[in-house]
Structure formats: structure tokens, C-alpha cells
Amino acid sequence: MLVVMGSKSDSHIAEKVTKVLDEFGIEYDVEVASAHRNPKKVEELAKKDYDVFIAIAGLSAALPGVIASYTTKTVIGVPVSAKLGGLDALLSIAQMPPGVPVAAVGIDNGKNAALLAIQILALKDESLRKKLEEYRERMRS
Numbered sequence: 001m002l003v004v005m006g007s008k009s010d011s012h013i014a015e016k017v018t019k020v021l022d023e024f025g026i027e028y029d030v031e032v033a034s035a036h037r038n039p040k041k042v043e044e045l046a047k048k049d050y051d052v053f054i055a056i057a058g059l060s061a062a063l064p065g066v067i068a069s070y071t072t073k074t075v076i077g078v079p080v081s082a083k084l085g086g087l088d089a090l091l092s093i094a095q096m097p098p099g100v101p102v103a104a105v106g107i108d109n110g111k112n113a114a115l116l117a118i119q120i121l122a123l124k125d126e127s128l129r130k131k132l133e134e135y136r137e138r139m140r141s
């Protein structure tokens with residue numbers, strides 16, 4: 001799995017993601033890469049063989065959509081509340097043109113991005129599915 005953020009200033013959201021991934025024992029790489037500032041790096045990362053991409057970005061938030069344009073793997077976008085309460089980034093991530101989907105979670109909701117990615121991996125991983133069920137059970141009680 002790749003966790004990528006548009007700027008180092010998004011690190012506080014990336015930490016929410018990696019905290020959950022660590023709890024579930026998921027391996028991941030973390031990168032800072034901006035589709036606006038360093039499009040070549042984004043292209044290289046998007047073409048790597050990661051099973052899921054979690055892309056964190058504020059403002060115009062092109063990053064998740066640009067990654068999705070290079071891969072058929074699942075891209076989960078996390079809008080960051082950098083300006084306008086994050087509404088700018090949320091709309092940018094959610095309103096992808098038909099044919100190139102990005103799964104958008106709520107503003108600053110790195111936790112849900114991680115859980116959604118884990119749910120995808122759990123489709124083919126029985127022990128991960130068990131961990132998710134235990135997690136839900138802990139939440140209920």
C-alpha cells in the first residue's frame with residue numbers, strides 16, 4: 001500500500017492513516033509528492049505495483065485523481081482542511097469525471113481511509129477479515 005500526501009504539511013493526516021495501518025499490521029510506504037509541483041514523481045509512484053493508494057491532499061487536491069489516471073488499482077482520496085474547511089478538496093476528490101473513480105472519505109478522515117483500504121485487502125485475507133470483525137466488536141462494546 002502507498003500512503004502519499006501532497007505536502008509535508010499534510011503529515012498530521014498521514015499519521016491518522018498509518019496509526020490504523022500499524023494497528024492492523026499492514027505494510028506500507030509513505031511518500032510526499034505533489035501532482036502540481038512534481039508531476040513526474042507522482043506518475044512514477046502511481047505506476048508502481050501497490051495494491052491500494054491512499055492519497056492525501058488539501059486545496060485543489062488533484063493528487064488522488066492524477067494517481068487514478070495512471071492506475072486501475074483503488075485510489076482512496078483524503079481531503080485535508082487546509083482552506084475553506086476542506087470543502088474545496090472534498091469536492092475536487094469526489095467530483096471525478098466518469099470512468100476514472102476515486103473513493104473519497106470525509107474531510108481529514110485518515111482513519112476511515114485506512115479502514116476502507118484494509119476492508120479491500122481483507123476480501124482476500126481471512127485473518128485480516130477476523131481483525132476487522134474484532135475491531136467492530138470492540139467499537140460496539
Ligand SMILES: Nc1c(C(=O)O)ncn1[C@@H]1O[C@H](COP(=O)(O)O)[C@@H](O)[C@H]1O
Pocket residue numbers: 005006007008009010033034035036037056057058059060061062063064080082
Ligand atoms: N493538493 C495538493 C497537491 C496536489 O494535488 O498535487 N499538491 C499540494 N497540494 C496541497 O497543498 C496544500 C498546501 O501545501 P503547502 O503547505 O506545501 O503549501 C497541502 O494540503 C497539499 O496537499
